[in-house]
Every structure is written in C-alpha cells, then in structure tokens.
Amino acid sequence: xxxxxxxxxxxxxxIVLIGDSGVGKSNIxxxxxxxxxxxxxxxxxxxxxxxxxxxIEAKTVKAQIWDTAGQERYRAITSAYYRGAVxxxxxxxxxxxxxxxxxQRWLRELRDHxxxxxxxxxxxxxxxxxxxxxxxxxxxxxxxxxxGLSFLETSALESHNVEKAFQTVLTEIYxxxxxxxxxxxxxxxxxxxxxxxxxxxxxxxxxxxxxxSSCCSS
Amino acid sequence: MFxxxxxxxxxxxxxxxxxxxxxxxxxxxxxxxxxxxxxPKKKATFSVKFEDMYGFTVEGNIDDxxxxxxxxxxxxxxxxxxxxLEASKGAGWYLQxxxxxxxxxxxxxxxxxxxxxxxxxxxxxxxxxxxxxxxLAVSGAEKKRSTVPESYYDDLTKATEGKVTPxxxxxxxxxxxxxxxxxxxxxxxxxxxxxxxxxxxxFRDSDVGYCQGLNYVAAxxxxxxxxxxDAFWMLAVLLENVLVSDCYTDNLSGCHVEQRVFKxxxxxxxxxxxxxxxxxxxxVSLVATEWxxxxxxxxxxxxxxxRVWDVLFNEGAKVxxxxxxxxxxxxxxxxxxxxxxxxxxDMLQTTTHHQYNPDELLMxxxxxxxxxxxxxxxxxxxxxxxxxxxTTNTITKERKKxxxxxxxxxxxxxxxxxxx
Numbered sequence: 001x002x003x004x005x006x007x008x009x010x011x012x013x014x015i016v017l018i019g020d021s022g023v024g025k026s027n028i029x030x031x032x033x034x035x036x037x038x039x040x041x042x043x044x045x046x047x048x049x050x051x052x053x054x055x056i057e058a059k060t061v062k063a064q065i066w067d068t069a070g071q072e073r074y075r076a077i078t079s080a081y082y083r084g085a086v087x088x089x090x091x092x093x094x095x096x097x098x099x100x101x102x103x104q105r106w107l108r109e110l111r112d113h114x115x116x117x118x119x120x121x122x123x124x125x126x127x128x129x130x131x132x133x134x135x136x137x138x139x140x141x142x143x144x145x146x147x148g149l150s151f152l153e154t155s156a157l158e159s160h161n162v163e164k165a166f167q168t169v170l171t172e173i174y175x176x177x178x179x180x181x182x183x184x185x186x187x188x189x190x191x192x193x194x195x196x197x198x199x200x201x202x203x204x205x206x207x208x209x210x211x212x213s214s215c216c217s218s
Numbered sequence: 219m220f221x222x223x224x225x226x227x228x229x230x231x232x233x234x235x236x237x238x239x240x241x242x243x244x245x246x247x248x249x250x251x252x253x254x255x256x257x258p259k260k261k262a263t264f265s266v267k268f269e270d271m272y273g274f275t276v277e278g279n280i281d282d283x284x285x286x287x288x289x290x291x292x293x294x295x296x297x298x299x300x301x302x303l304e305a306s307k308g309a310g311w312y313l314q315x316x317x318x319x320x321x322x323x324x325x326x327x328x329x330x331x332x333x334x335x336x337x338x339x340x341x342x343x344x345x346x347x348x349x350x351x352x353x354l355a356v357s358g359a360e361k362k363r364s365t366v367p368e369s370y371y372d373d374l375t376k377a378t379e380g381k382v383t384p385x386x387x388x389x390x391x392x393x394x395x396x397x398x399x400x401x402x403x404x405x406x407x408x409x410x411x412x413x414x415x416x417x418x419x420x421f422r423d424s425d426v427g428y429c430q431g432l433n434y435v436a437a438x439x440x441x442x443x444x445x446x447x448d449a450f451w452m453l454a455v456l457l458e459n460v461l462v463s464d465c466y467t468d469n470l471s472g473c474h475v476e477q478r479v480f481k482x483x484x485x486x487x488x489x490x491x492x493x494x495x496x497x498x499x500x501x502v503s504l505v506a507t508e509w510x511x512x513x514x515x516x517x518x519x520x521x522x523x524x525r526v527w528d529v530l531f532n533e534g535a536k537v538x539x540x541x542x543x544x545x546x547x548x549x550x551x552x553x554x555x556x557x558x559x560x561x562x563x564d565m566l567q568t569t570t571h572h573q574y575n576p577d578e579l580l581m582x583x584x585x586x587x588x589x590x591x592x593x594x595x596x597x598x599x600x601x602x603x604x605x606x607x608x609t610t611n612t613i614t615k616e617r618k619k620x621x622x623x624x625x626x627x628x629x630x631x632x633x634x635x636x637x638x
Contacts, residue, residue, distance in 0.1 A: 012558075021388065021391060021392075021430065022391045040394055040395065040398035040404070041395060041398070042395055042396070042397070042398065042516070043391075043392045043395040043396065043430055043433065045430060045431045045434070045507070045508045045511060045512055045516055046504070046505060046506075046507045046508025046509075046511075046516075047504045047505070047507075047508075047563060049560060049563065051560070064560055069430050069431075071388060071429070071430045073429060073467075073468055073469060073470050074430070074470070074507075076469055076470065076474070076628055076631055077470055077473065077474065077477075077503060077507055079501075080501030080503050080504050081504070083499065083501070084499075084559075105635075108635050108638045109635070111638050112631070112634055112635055112638060
C-alpha cells in the first residue's frame, strides 16, 4: 500500500487503466510514463504496467500504472488487477459512443472489485479527432458530475491533458492519505502515551487486505 | 526450402487462398546479417535489434544474439535428424503413429517404436520446414478437415465476406495491433489473411466468436503453416480438441479453470514460491492469463513458443502447465527476493521475453517433473513419461474439481454486478 519503501520515493500509488478495447489505454500509459505514442501498439492481453516518479507537494510519489485487456469477457478475470488500486483512469473514446455508454458498466466493475475510496478520473480520449467526435465534452462533463468523478478530455497522440489527468488523480490520492495520516496522528496523540514521537504507518503492507485506506499493495 | 507449396492458378486466374507466404524465408540458415545494429566492442548491456527465425524484430543483448545463433545451429542439426529418419523410415512415417489411421505399417511394435521416437523427437523440436505437416498430423487437424467437404474453408470465407458482427468489429480493431513489428503481419496482405481466418472461425463457433488473444495465436499459426486454410484447421483443432473447453468463450470460464489448476500445481511443485507469492497477495492470473490465452505467443520469443506448441499439439495442454511452472521455477531465487507484486510481474515478463533458448525451458520442465535429477537421457525420458501421464490425469481431475467453483464465482459476479 502507500508505504514508504525506500529512499527513492515517499509513496507508491497504484492506478488502474480501464475502459473498452481500443480507447487508447496503452497509449495513455506510454505517453505518461515514457512520453511515447505508437499508432500500432500491440493489443494488451494480460497485465502491463509502467511506473513514473513525480513530485506532489514536495513528496516523491511513484505512480505505478496498470493496463489490461478491454474486451468484455476479460472483465471477470481481472479481480486481481484491481487489488490495492488507489486510483483509476476510466477511459472512453470520444469518437465511439459505445465506449462512453459502457462507462457505467466499468464503474460497476470498480465498485465491485476496487476499494470504495478509489479516486476515479474519467478521461475522454482521442480529443484530437475532432472531426470524428461522437460524444460532446458537455455530455462527458455532465456524466462525471452526476457520478462524482473528475473529468478531462485527453489526447495521448497530442500529449494533451494526459499528465494533468494523472497529476489530478495522484494529488487527490495524496490529500486523502495525508488527511488520514493526520487523523491517525491525532487519534494516537489523544489515546496513546504522550511525549513519544509517533510513527505513522499510513498502511501496513502486511495488512493490505483489511486496510480500508486507499493505497496500493504493491 | 519453403517453396514446397506451389501456388496453383485457379481457372479464373485468381490466386487461391491455399498458398505459401514465406517462400523465401530462410529459416534453416543462420543469418548473422540479420543483426541490424553494429555490435559494440565492449561486451556490455547494449541492446541490439535483430530478426529472429520467424521474422520478428526483437530487442536483446549480445548474449541473446549468441543464444539465438546457437538455437539456429541446433535447429539445423535437428533438421538433419528428421531428414535421416525420413530417408530410413519413409516420408510421413510419423503419420503412422497417429491412432492407427495410416495402417500401412501393420506391425504394432514398429508403430509403438515410432510413437516413442516421435515423442522424443518432438520434444527436441520439429524442424520449421516440417512443422506444418507434422502439426496437422499429430494434432488431429488433418483428420478434422477430412470430415468436411474440401471446399469448406473457401465456402466459409465466401459466406462470411462482408458480414459485420461484434466479433468482426473487434477483429478489425485488433488486426493492426497484432505483432505490428512483423513485416508480413503489418502488410495489407497479411492482415487480410489473418482477418479471414479469425472471421471464419468466429462464424464456425459462435460461442467463441472472437476473443482477444486469438489474434496472436492465429497470426503465429499463419506464419508457421504458411497457408490460411491449414492455419484455420490448426486453430479449430486447438480450440475444439487440444485446449480445455470454453477457454475463449463468453466468460472465459475454461481459462478461469486453468488459472485455478495452475495455482494449485504451483503450490504443489514450487511450494516456496507459492507461499512467498501468497504472502504478497500475488495472484498468478496476473501473468498466467496471457500465457494460457495466447499460448505464450505474446510472451516467449517465436522459436521458443513454437517448441512449446510442438509438444502442445503432440501431447496436449498439460505442456502449458509444465512451461508455466518452469518459468516460475527458473526465477525461483529472484522471486523469493521480490517484495512487491510489480517486481514479480517484471521479473516474469523479462525472463519470458528473453527466453531465446527453448531447450533450457523445456529441460527445466523435465527437471522439474522428473524427480529433480538428471541421469542418463533414457532414464529421464522414462521418468518424464510416467510423470507426464500422471500429470494429464491430474490436470483433468483438477479441472473437474475447479469447474463448479469457477461457475459459482462467475454467477455470483453477475448477480453482484446486476445489483450495483
């Protein structure tokens, strides 16, 4: 979970990419972590992941982004995929209405598998393809508001808003963790023996299953 | 060497679909010129791009290149062994081992000898030039094809032309994303062939339709079989006879079953790793889903994958478990040091991507399942035979045991999702 593992980073956050097949999940991943885009990337079958370390409010956060197959029949196989995820980027393709219509089903999937505190950003990808647009930005925005999600339109190809989408999710996660840590500190101060310096275990890695805080287990 | 399937002109001048693609693919020759990057003088962790035996561009270090060249050398040696056998036993001698269909040789003893010879030979690798013939024979694909009219495949592709279904939509989406670095698969011709095979199959079995992952399997089959129709029948026999049933159907229940069976096998055969991973809450499905659905095509280098497939078609799906176990076993010490799930996935992906030496992997599997020690080769083979057959039974039993649990989990999931 979001434990301090070594000197390289302060926190490790696991973010999952979800959404229909072909919406551009793998390219969002490669754009964010390697600043690459490929028009002919391989379709993802199992699990792929990549990491990127960045600064959030003076803390070093290592983001571990997971990517998997989007075809419907794969949904039932990926419960392990969601385990320990503290954030999700739910991607649809603005040129394919169906992928937007399926967002609701992906949300259900998240509610079924993921931690209830998971931070979700909905991303309308391929915003560069304006001439093929099938979902208006307004529809995306309205839906996101209704569901209480963050929302951005992104273009992995033009490198538009991809960094911002992850930054937003990671910052929000960081705030949640921070708030929890402060609350824990407060509780420890009120109940524990005074005078001692308090070590905050934001999350104990050996207790990943029972912890309800939104952190990642890997 | 690959020009054995000559193009035949149809009366109307249309080039038929049953034709050779890889006329000039010089697989049996080592091709040092394939190494496109000039090698650095100092041996270090430099990465070079080179072309492997089936035309895939791969990236590896200088050791990988050396291993690959050694493997090419061994493939040539094996080819000679097979050629010698053809000379002494007659071409197509292996056909006689396949459940007595070709009973030209009626002596049971010679048939038995051939079966054993074949099994051992196949485990050492079928030469690329003979793969199409041998695979069709030993897998039962040839037999399957013989039960339908000869025009079956052509009729099927004609009948399905222009039809649009959810399966064809997904197929069209995946065509350019199937081994895009391969020159032929990246060509319009290659993609059209792959499309016909996948679309054809989606109509043959509408329960499967199209499942992502089959694109990689079918693509590699096309590269090996060289004709679309042969690739189609290999795909059919795989899904209908070789693999666990329902591996690719709507809820992938067969694949779920395999994951559970594998998890149990790992606990039995590699208890230290299993315990370590369990403590980490690592679920084997994170890596094994791709292995079992793409049959390693997306994970292992091409020749290594095809060596696994050689055994798969001759001995059945148990080899998938053996290879999966071998991969974990090879990384045992590393895995035991891993502290995070991400590290585990990384290690396993790296080791599979660089497994250019098929023998290492397949011998590991022998070692793993054959009482941990190498003795004389014969003893080893005998041991493998025994444990191998036990494993088939074990796997069948294990599958039976896991099926109800999988169905219950899948049903439960649907119910839950409907209430959310």
